[in-house]
Amino acid sequence: MENIKSLNKEIFVDSEEISQIVTRLAERINNDYKDKDPVFVVVLNGAFMFAADLLKQINVLSKITFIKLASYTSDKSSGTVKQLIGLNENLKGKDVVIIEDIVDTGLTMQSLRKQLLALDVNSLEIAVLMFKPHKFQCNYPIKYIGKEIEDPFIVGYGFDLDGYYRNLPAIYQVKE
Numbered sequence: 001m002e003n004i005k006s007l008n009k010e011i012f013v014d015s016e017e018i019s020q021i022v023t024r025l026a027e028r029i030n031n032d033y034k035d036k037d038p039v040f041v042v043v044l045n046g047a048f049m050f051a052a053d054l055l056k057q058i059n060v061l062s063k064i065t066f067i068k069l070a071s072y073t074s075d076k077s078s079g080t081v082k083q084l085i086g087l088n089e090n091l092k093g094k095d096v097v098i099i100e101d102i103v104d105t106g107l108t109m110q111s112l113r114k115q116l117l118a119l120d121v122n123s124l125e126i127a128v129l130m131f132k133p134h135k136f137q138c139n140y141p142i143k144y145i146g147k148e149i150e151d152p153f154i155v156g157y158g159f160d161l162d163g164y165y166r167n168l169p170a171i172y173q174v175k176e
């Protein structure tokens with residue numbers, strides 16, 4: 001607990017840059033979906049702050065739903081098989097945009113994509129705040145990327161260390 005409290009961290013992406021990134025993504029989404037009726041699927045927990053800021057700038061008629069992912073306890077080895085919790089929207093025939101905070105190896109998103117595609121959606125795109133291209137092990141397209149980063153450990157703006165620091169308004173890199 002003490003080392004969590006006295007965490008050595010420095011600004012990685014400040015609030016102003018986050019705001020610019022979010023505005024740029026929102027403009028693209030507004031343009032791409034202006035004649036559509038999209039459903040935004042927000043992946044909890046990490047994406048809550050990004051999603052709130054992004055969705056405030058979405059001006060097309062749309063629905064928002066929230067899901068959580070849980071690993072199947074019996075298959076910890078792969079870490080990729082996930083269960084959807086809380087999907088209560090019928091997505092059949094819908095234009096769906098997943099909102100996620102980060103794609104790292106991409107395995108979580110790969111599994112989520114498969115599950116949503118199986119629901120017979122009309123289209124499926126991904127909006128992600130942070131993307132680690134060097135760690136990405138998959139080959140599906142990510143249409144809306146906020147920022148490409150290397151591999152820092154980050155906290156703030158939804159990103160956590162053991163559940164802490166998600167509330168910070170900027171993104172910090174944790175130092176040794």
Ligand code: PRP
Nearest residue numbers: 044045046101102103104105106107108
């Ligand atoms: C994080 C993030 C993605 C996943 C990305 O979730 O929100 O869901 O890891 O990693 P991957 O691309 O290597 O699969 P986490 O399990 O930390 O949960 P959280 O959103 O509640 O913080």
